[in-house]
Amino acid sequence: MPHPMLRLTRSQARTAGAVVAAACLALTTACGTGGTASGKGKIVEDAGPPQDGGILHTAATADAPSLDIQKEASYMTHVAVGTVYSRLVAPKTGKDVAYGSSELEGDLAEKWSKSEDLKTWTFNLRQGVKFHDKPPVNGREFTSADVKCTVDRIKTLPGHQLGLVAGVTEVATPDPYTVVFTLASANTAFDQTMANPFMAVLPCEGTKGEFNLAEEAIGTGPFVLKSWKRDQERVMEKNPDYFIEGLPHLDGIQTTVLPDAQAQIAALRSGKLDMIASLSTEKRQVDQLLNQIDGLQLRTEKGITQTRVFMNAEKGPFSKLEVRRAVAHAIDKEGMIKALRSGGTLTGPISPTLFGALPQDEVDGLLEYDPEKAKKLLAEAGYPDGFSADLVATDGYGETILREAQWVQEDLAKIGIKLTIDQQDYATYVSSTWPETKYDIMYGLQTPMLTADEYLTSEYTSTGTRNWSKVDDPELDKMVAAQRVITDEAQREKALQDIERYIMENVSTPLPLYAYDTQTLYSGKVHDYYPHPDYSSRELQDVWMEQE
Amino acid sequence: MLLYAGRRLTYGLLVLALVATLVFLIIRLIPGDAVRLQLADAPGVTQAQIDQRTAELGLDEPILTQFGHFVGGLAQGDLGDSFDDERPVTTKILERLPATLELGLLAILFGILLGVPFGMLSAIRHHSVVDNVMRFLAVIGMSLPNFWLALLLITFLALWFGWSPPLVYASPTEDLGQNLVHMALPAIALGAATMASIARMLRSSLLEVLGSNFIRTIRSRGASERVVVLKHAGRSSLIPVFTVLGLQVGHILGGTVILERIFAIPGMGSLIFEAVGQRDYPVILGCVIFYGAIFILVNVVVDLLYAVIDPRIRYEGASA
Numbered sequence: 125m126p127h128p129m130l131r132l133t134r135s136q137a138r139t140a141g142a143v144v145a146a147a148c149l150a151l152t153t154a155c156g157t158g159g160t161a162s163g164k165g166k167i168v169e170d171a172g173p174p175q176d177g178g179i180l181h182t183a184a185t186a187d188a189p190s191l192d193i194q195k196e197a198s199y200m201t202h203v204a205v206g207t208v209y210s211r212l213v214a215p216k217t218g219k220d221v222a223y224g225s226s227e228l229e230g231d232l233a234e235k236w237s238k239s240e241d242l243k244t245w246t247f248n249l250r251q252g253v254k255f256h257d258k259p260p261v262n263g264r265e266f267t268s269a270d271v272k273c274t275v276d277r278i279k280t281l282p283g284h285q286l287g288l289v290a291g292v293t294e295v296a297t298p299d300p301y302t303v304v305f306t307l308a309s310a311n312t313a314f315d316q317t318m319a320n321p322f323m324a325v326l327p328c329e330g331t332k333g334e335f336n337l338a339e340e341a342i343g344t345g346p347f348v349l350k351s352w353k354r355d356q357e358r359v360m361e362k363n364p365d366y367f368i369e370g371l372p373h374l375d376g377i378q379t380t381v382l383p384d385a386q387a388q389i390a391a392l393r394s395g396k397l398d399m400i401a402s403l404s405t406e407k408r409q410v411d412q413l414l415n416q417i418d419g420l421q422l423r424t425e426k427g428i429t430q431t432r433v434f435m436n437a438e439k440g441p442f443s444k445l446e447v448r449r450a451v452a453h454a455i456d457k458e459g460m461i462k463a464l465r466s467g468g469t470l471t472g473p474i475s476p477t478l479f480g481a482l483p484q485d486e487v488d489g490l491l492e493y494d495p496e497k498a499k500k501l502l503a504e505a506g507y508p509d510g511f512s513a514d515l516v517a518t519d520g521y522g523e524t525i526l527r528e529a530q531w532v533q534e535d536l537a538k539i540g541i542k543l544t545i546d547q548q549d550y551a552t553y554v555s556s557t558w559p560e561t562k563y564d565i566m567y568g569l570q571t572p573m574l575t576a577d578e579y580l581t582s583e584y585t586s587t588g589t590r591n592w593s594k595v596d597d598p599e600l601d602k603m604v605a606a607q608r609v610i611t612d613e614a615q616r617e618k619a620l621q622d623i624e625r626y627i628m629e630n631v632s633t634p635l636p637l638y639a640y641d642t643q644t645l646y647s648g649k650v651h652d653y654y655p656h657p658d659y660s661s662r663e664l665q666d667v668w669m670e671q672e
Numbered sequence: 673m674l675l676y677a678g679r680r681l682t683y684g685l686l687v688l689a690l691v692a693t694l695v696f697l698i699i700r701l702i703p704g705d706a707v708r709l710q711l712a713d714a715p716g717v718t719q720a721q722i723d724q725r726t727a728e729l730g731l732d733e734p735i736l737t738q739f740g741h742f743v744g745g746l747a748q749g750d751l752g753d754s755f756d757d758e759r760p761v762t763t764k765i766l767e768r769l770p771a772t773l774e775l776g777l778l779a780i781l782f783g784i785l786l787g788v789p790f791g792m793l794s795a796i797r798h799h800s801v802v803d804n805v806m807r808f809l810a811v812i813g814m815s816l817p818n819f820w821l822a823l824l825l826i827t828f829l830a831l832w833f834g835w836s837p838p839l840v841y842a843s844p845t846e847d848l849g850q851n852l853v854h855m856a857l858p859a860i861a862l863g864a865a866t867m868a869s870i871a872r873m874l875r876s877s878l879l880e881v882l883g884s885n886f887i888r889t890i891r892s893r894g895a896s897e898r899v900v901v902l903k904h905a906g907r908s909s910l911i912p913v914f915t916v917l918g919l920q921v922g923h924i925l926g927g928t929v930i931l932e933r934i935f936a937i938p939g940m941g942s943l944i945f946e947a948v949g950q951r952d953y954p955v956i957l958g959c960v961i962f963y964g965a966i967f968i969l970v971n972v973v974v975d976l977l978y979a980v981i982d983p984r985i986r987y988e989g990a991s992a
Contacts, residue, residue, distance in 0.1 A: 181839070183839075189756075353840075355938060355942070355946070356840055356841060356936065356938055357839070357840045378839075380839040380840055380936070381936060382839070382936050383933055383934075383936065384933060384934040384935075384936075386823050386826055386827060386934070387826055387836075387837075387934055387935065387936065389827075389830070390826045390827060390829070390830035390836040390837075391830075391836045391839060393830035393831065393834060393836065394830050394834050394835050394836035395834065396836055396838075396839055397839070416831070548703075549704075549949075550949065551704040551709055551948070551949050551950070551951055552702065552703040552704045554708075554709065555703075555704045555705040555706075555708035555709045555951070556703040556704050556705055556708070557703070559708060562703075589718075
């Protein structure tokens with residue numbers, strides 16, 4: 125039986141190599157055309173009165189694992205069906221509202237009030253609100269009973285969303301348009317809790333299992349889920365009976381799942397996509413797109429995702445506080461932001477936009493780039509000549525993170541800490557290395573949390589559910605527990621800031637470096653897009669598109 | 673011939689069993705934990721919940737017991753249920769298989785339709801400009817990684833012509849036109865290497881045959897060049913091409929994994945990609961078994977085709 129061998133002579137192989145190199149060169153030159161993006165990407169603020177109609181085409185890099193907005197902790201679920209549901213109250217968004225502001229407005233609630241002891245919260249609901257006209261709910265009116273069903277259901281679910289309503293001892297519904305929450309202890313910001321995207325109000329039919337919440341979403345929100353092809357597309361249609369007069373402007377939203385960034389960019393170029401959200405973010409590539417696509421708008425927001433250096437506080441050289449402090453001072457964060465990101469803000473454990481964050485100048489001071497000081501600290505720790513270790517990082521967050529890891533590697537080499545980068549696949553990183561603390565030092569991200577307490581409790585207390593740097597500081601445990609019961613706002617802010625300062629000076633792991641700016645690119649015909657970092661996508665109700 | 677085919681298939685099954693065993697062990701050896709990947713996103717998850725889920729998935733049992741379950745199921749044609757959505761693996765794969773088969777077939781078709789004429793032209797006009805250009809193209813086709821070629825195509829078609837593939841995949845029964853437009857780029861990217869291999873192989877084997885004694889005899893009897901190349905030389909030089917094709921099926925199947933991902937095609941390739949990311953062991957194993965089976969089957973068929981193309985070839989055990 126003949127089985128001839130495939131032959132490639134040496135000269136042919138060499139040609140092949142040269143061809144690849146030439147093609148690479150062609151690619152970079154072609155992609156590198158154009159100068160800076162100055163003046164490009166400007167957002168059109170005064171596009172005139174909103175016009176109705178049009179389908180907004182957008183893309184997601186991954187689909188929601190399920191549509192169950194309360195069972196599923198993934199933000200991808202919230203992005204997917206956030207516009208289907210409404211909450212009692214919601215963060216305000218709009219032209220004059222700062223990004224990430226915690227200012228609230230009524231959503232399903234018209235107004236709300238708290239008792240003097242802060243233990244009873246009363247919400248007065250809008251009347252005549254209709255659920256989407258889909259079986260088995262069939263467009264019936266929304267009432268206070270649905271709120272009770274929703275909260276009762278959350279209490280039966282695992283996961284941290286339970287923590288949001290754990291303090292609720294009773295949900296009373298004296299009439300169809302009033303809900304009264306009784307809390308076990310005083311809570312000054314229970315309305316903020318109810319604005320959490322997990323607090324989407326479901327119809328009782330859903331909580332009772334008359335339809336499958338994992339595969340169907342029926343709410344009172346601005347858009348109706350028309351179809352969902354898992355891992356392919358989600359199609360939203362305008363809710364004709366939406367309770368806010370005149371909204372939404374769009375006829376619908378079509379979201380395509382396109383895992384590949386290049387495919388998304390190509391679709392934006394060809395006009396098949398109107399918006400690429402939260403592209404996290406290769407500065408160079410964004411500049412190129414702005415040069416190449418006429419009228420393309422770029423929205424840059426202060427992000428809340430922290431870049432982190434995780435250090436093992438339990439064993440190895442980084443278990444010494446001085447070493448961790450040295451790392452904090454050895455890295456040139458401003459340089460990193462300038463070279464690798466389109467912008468960013470230095471941050472302590474509490475992201476700068478959140479209540480309780482330290483004033484910016486203090487954070488900048490505590491994280492100051494000072495290699496001399498770092499060297500001194502390293503010597504104090506008993507490592508005057510430095511040491512060697514492995515730096516874990518993953519490609520699961522994209523290229524930029526790996527470049528940042530290299531930057532950290534170079535900066536730490538300057539003070540004598542010689543790191544070898546151990547690049548891992550995302551699944552290994554996120555399900556083994558990180559939670560099982562199988563690292564000495566690691567570089568990566570932290571999915572943003574929405575309150576200061578969430579960060580502090582889960583990551584920095586000895587029993588925290590995400591204490592994966594093995595922090596064990598009884599003093600800190602006490603401080604974190606104490607701030608939770610302070611009712612006076614000013615006092616609580618001070619307590620939170622004290623904790624943050626304490627962590628930066630005495631714990632220093634996980635060590636946040638900065639929250640990088642996020643970017644959204646959208647076509648010139650899309651207007652009034654004022655996002656909020658809570659992933660609910662509610663702001664899409666105000667978006668409109670120029671009609672031809 | 674039947675006996676031969678039976679024996680090859682039996683060997684194929686053995687190889688498949690070995691592959692399945694190996695993959696079964698390897699995916700459990702690489703770090704990463706299916707349960708944590710499912711639950712870890714929720715900060716409030718307790719160890720008890722993790723343990724419970726581990727038990728539900730049967731991952732708390734010793735590896736040998738797990739393997740026993742797997743083999744037991746396999747013997748009954750049951751590949752188990754996906755860790756992710758708990759649907760039967762076989763169902764999930766069969767849903768995704770058509771898209772992958774279509775993409776693979778289109779890629780092979782592209783490879784043959786361009787590779788055969790290129791190879792013939794090269795051989796007939798060897799050492800001419802045409803030959804050099806063809807050989808140059810073939811080397812490029814073989815050297816470019818398919819995913820990179822795909823990214824180049826996507827990027828430059830959008831940049832130069834403002835064109836990009838359709839966003840949403842439509843099956844051929846839903847919308848054949850859109851389906852083919854969607855499949856075109858990945859099929860070209862995937863088929864480029866096949867095209868190149870076929871062209872190169874056909875060129876060299878055709879040249880060899882054209883220089884052989886029997887062709888000289890045929891020529892001396894006054895046969896036209898056309899008859900010589902197409903009828904006499906072409907046929908006997910096809911055998912190595914088929915061998916190449918059989919091996920290329922492996923490359924093409926492997927390529928579907930990344931290309932389906934890039935082009936958002938819901939096939940078996942994107943399924944195994946997601947499954948690896950989720951450490952969804954049953955799905956990974958199921959996909960590997962399907963991929964392996966396709967590859968083995970294709971190569972058995974290729975071997976059997978040798979005798980059809982060239983009647984001089986007889987397999988042991990067959991009567992002469």
